[in-house]
Amino acid sequence: MADTLGERINGLLRDVPDFPEPGIGFKDISPLLADARAFDEVVDGLAGVARLGDAEIDLVAGVEARGFLIAGALACRLGAGLVPVRKAGKLPPPTLTRSYDLEYGSAEIEVPSGVLDGRRVLLVDDVLATGGTLRAAAELVGQAGGTVTALAVIVELGFLGGRDALNGLAPLHSLLTL
Incomplete structure (x- = not known):
């Protein structure tokens, strides 16, 4: 049995080679989400991030798609609202859009x-790779008026x-660094 939350998370990750493109190693959190105790501990760990410092959170924004799952549970735990950060064309208008580069x-x-507008936002996602998606989000x-x-x-x-790609945006917290 894992002793720390990071060890529990690591033990529940599944490595998927050549997904979504050849040469990319994908970290699948599906086994983690399927483990009720571990998922609850992850939500608690991320809720602790929201309580750091003096900043209050109005909204949790989750990046498509696994970030939605985390953000929904986290928003409920924090008593905050929820905002989806979706792939272009998936939300009804009006929307604001941003382009960004991926590894592939x-x-x-x-x-x-x-x-x-004027809302304080905790931005969450499942995995931070090169930082392009989270930086764009x-x-x-910010472009939409949130902080x-x-x-x-x-x-x-x-x-x-x-x-490094996220320097200067806001404090970054991760439950496990590989």
Whole structure:
């Protein structure tokens, strides 16, 4: 049995080679989500991030798609609202959109217009790789009038340097760094 939350998380990750593209190693959190106790501990750990410092959280923003699952549970735990950061074309208009680069191409994300104005936001995702998606999401929240008070992920792939791509945005917290 794992002694720390990080060890529990690591023991429940599944490595998927060549997904979504050849040469990419995907960290699957599905086994973690399926373990009720571990998922509850992850939500508690991320809720602790929201309580750091003096910043109060109005909204939790979750990045598509696994970030939605985490953000929904976390928003309930914190008594906060929820905002999805979705792939372009998935939200009804009006929306704000931002393009960004991935390790294997480019993509666009969007948020609903008018719901982030003046709100304090905890931005969450499952895995931090190169930082492109989380940086674009944080910039998009700012463009929409929100203030990202903290960034939180379950797993940070430290060897890919994503933390460096997020410098200056908001404090970054990860429950496990590989």
